[in-house]
Amino acid sequence: QVQLQESGPGLVKPSETLSLTCTVSNGSINYFYWSWIRQSPGKGLEWIGDIYYSGSTNYNPSLKSRVTISVDTSRNQVSLTLISVTAADTAVYYCARPGGNSQIDDWGRGTLVTVSS
């Protein structure tokens, strides 16, 4: 089964840029979509966006102006960049793989990112 591992800084200062990487193992990144989803402490789930292995992207309209998702097929990695962060961006960030009926089949374990000075 495919494994997803998120990595990146656990602490980001307000107004700076959040950058995370998802490394895909036990499977190829090719021919799949890859998503980023976040969950604020004690809150529900929020889809950030996704990317096809070819590079085409879809973003949550509420975050679109601040988000970039990219893919590196040679490294089997997907990356998330979120600019101008505030405390409201504090959350556990999940890398995930959608399935054929638009459900999320596979999830990473998630990584907590705290926005604080």
Next chain:
Amino acid sequence: EIVLTQSPATLSLSPGERATLSCRASQSVGYYLAWYQQKPGQAPRLLIYGASNRAPGIPARFSGSGSGTDFTLTISSLEPEDFAVYYCQQRTNWITFGQGTRLEIK
């Protein structure tokens, strides 16, 4: 944006009882509705996709039904490990999740 409203917010039941969780969409999502279970400190786990299809490895006590705007997740006889938070999810234009139902031990 399609809004998913889950009810109840909290459901208190005992092991062995039947649980019925509801998810209502603000407009039709056809059969593109999924259900997830999340336990503290863990990522969500897919239970049901396409409104009524169990994901691999999911016990038969979990079942999903519905179409259009009204969906139900049923757990026929609660096991101790079933007490968790449950989310529904759709993707028509983009992915949205319901706010969750917390299933707690009575």
